[in-house]
Amino acid sequence: MDIRPIFSTLRRHKITSLLLVLEIALTCAIVCNAVFLISQRLQRTEMVSGVAEHELVQIHVANIGKPADARARAQEDLALLRRIPGVTAAALLNQVPFTNSSSNTGIKLDPTQKLHTLSATMYMGEGVIDTLGARLVAGRDFNADEYMDFDAMRSDPDLQSKVGSVVITQALGERLWPGESALGKNIYLGETSVRVIGVVQSLIRPSLFRGDDSAQWTMVFPLRMSAASATRYVLRTAPGQRESVMAAAGKVLRENDPRRIILDTKTLDDIRSHFFQNDRAMAGILVGVIIALLVVTALGIVGLASFWVAQRRRTIGVRRALGATRRNILHYFQTENFLLATIGIVLGMVLAYGINLFLMAHYELPRLPAVYFPVGAVALWVIGQLAVLGPALRAAAVPPVVATRSV
Numbered sequence: 084m085d086i087r088p089i090f091s092t093l094r095r096h097k098i099t100s101l102l103l104v105l106e107i108a109l110t111c112a113i114v115c116n117a118v119f120l121i122s123q124r125l126q127r128t129e130m131v132s133g134v135a136e137h138e139l140v141q142i143h144v145a146n147i148g149k150p151a152d153a154r155a156r157a158q159e160d161l162a163l164l165r166r167i168p169g170v171t172a173a174a175l176l177n178q179v180p181f182t183n184s185s186s187n188t189g190i191k192l193d194p195t196q197k198l199h200t201l202s203a204t205m206y207m208g209e210g211v212i213d214t215l216g217a218r219l220v221a222g223r224d225f226n227a228d229e230y231m232d233f234d235a236m237r238s239d240p241d242l243q244s245k246v247g248s249v250v251i252t253q254a255l256g257e258r259l260w261p262g263e264s265a266l267g268k269n270i271y272l273g274e275t276s277v278r279v280i281g282v283v284q285s286l287i288r289p290s291l292f293r294g295d296d297s298a299q300w301t302m303v304f305p306l307r308m309s310a311a312s313a314t315r316y317v318l319r320t321a322p323g324q325r326e327s328v329m330a331a332a333g334k335v336l337r338e339n340d341p342r343r344i345i346l347d348t349k350t351l352d353d354i355r356s357h358f359f360q361n362d363r364a365m366a367g368i369l370v371g372v373i374i375a376l377l378v379v380t381a382l383g384i385v386g387l388a389s390f391w392v393a394q395r396r397r398t399i400g401v402r403r404a405l406g407a408t409r410r411n412i413l414h415y416f417q418t419e420n421f422l423l424a425t426i427g428i429v430l431g432m433v434l435a436y437g438i439n440l441f442l443m444a445h446y447e448l449p450r451l452p453a454v455y456f457p458v459g460a461v462a463l464w465v466i467g468q469l470a471v472l473g474p475a476l477r478a479a480a481v482p483p484v485v486a487t488r489s490v
Contacts, residue, residue: 089422100423103383103384105430107431108430108434110427112459113372114377114458115431115456116438116439116442116451117369118373118458118459120369122455124362124365125366132181132286133217133287134217134286135216136351137351137352138171139350140329140332141316143349144343146314146342146344147344148342149311153234153311153312154232154307156339157308157310160335161174163335164316164318164335167332168324168327168331169320169321170332173317173318174208174209176206176208177206177208177308179289179354180289180351181354181357181359182315183289184290185288185289185290188272189201190203190271196271202297203251203255203297204289204290206303207303207304208308208313212281212283212303214319217283218284219282219284220284221282224281225280231245233306244274246275246304246305248280249278251282252283253283254300256282258300265282266279283303285299286301288300316332377462377463380463384466384467385473388416388471388474389473395478396481399412403482412475412478413476416471416475417471417475420470420471421467431459432460435455435456435459
């Protein structure tokens with residue numbers, strides 16, 4: 084079909100055509116960025132934790148007053164918890180994945196550095212790696228004689244220099260020593276030198292407030308926690324035993340110390356689900372925005388096409404009388420809409436890129452991949468053709484005689 088008559092017609096309706104093009108451009112720009120943000124949010128909810136999520140239970144407690152002989156109380160609690168049928172490992176930890184609160188420290192590769200190389204999180208507790216189910220890929224776990232009491236170390240700064248070993252994640256090792264093995268390397272926590280004796284494949288930070296790029300910057304220290312310094316008991320269970328273990332664990336801890344409060348007992352699956360609920364909610368909101376924009380754009384196309392059909396009934400009738408078929412009329416309006424949509428999409432892609440640059444500068448979002456531009460373009464082309472189909476069919480159905488008699 085010769086598109087010159089279409090452009091000739093559109094030049095006589097410049098304002099109307101421009102408004103539709105701008106509507107399509109704005110929709111395209113928002114849809115491209117919104118789909119990208121949805122993808123980012125959903126990918127975030129699927130990030131690897133590196134732990135045996137489906138086997139873990141957390142019992143979060145609170146002490147009333149300072150517990151007497153906190154170290155002995157913690158060991159007694161753990162001994163009782165390990166006797167529960169279905170429990171394969173138990174530990175008292177300073178923090179647990181996906182709890183949105185973490186213990187972090189700065190790392191240096193040289194004690195003379197003025198600034199830290201980066202900040203990493205610190206897991207502490209006896210049996211962290213085994214209980215959480217993290218997988219060692221190099222080196223070894225801590226030996227029993229390497230553990231120190233956290234309370235004693237905290238009260239005596241001279242003991243800090245005796246914490247001589249650490250296990251880190253692959254991601255942290257690659258960040259500190261790109262392309263090299265981390266085993267045997269030293270890192271500095273202030274003036275204290277710590278040697279890397281093991282590397283785990285993955286172990287996520289409890290909090291991601293520093294961004295997803297640092298989610299795996301994690302260290303495990305051989306520090307034994309007490310009832311005074313940690314409040315999170317983590318149990319690893321046999322398959323299918325989590326519910327029974329949770330019920331029994333809370334009862335055991337209450338009986339062992341009635342003055343203690345059990346704040347919550349949850350599976351790590353539930354903790355993870357709660358941690359990412361805002362990401363899922365944001366994705367849902369963006370889906371709603373996309374649907375609303377596409378519906379409004381479709382209604383705008385329907386309204387404009389219906390208006391033009393009513394306005395051009397006499398012209399349509401003349402063309403039908405001169406031999407134009409219904410298919411010719413249908414293709415005319417579809418082609419006209421396709422041209423307007425294409426102009427709007429091109430402008431929308433430029434606008435989408437500009438919006439993404441703004442988000443990158445102010446909200447630290449990554450660059451919008453080019454693959455998302457065709458997503459918005461195809462969506463608008465399809466919706467445009469579907470929206471114009473009804474008015475175009477009505478135009479094609481106009482009888483030549485009725486049209487030529489209309490005023």
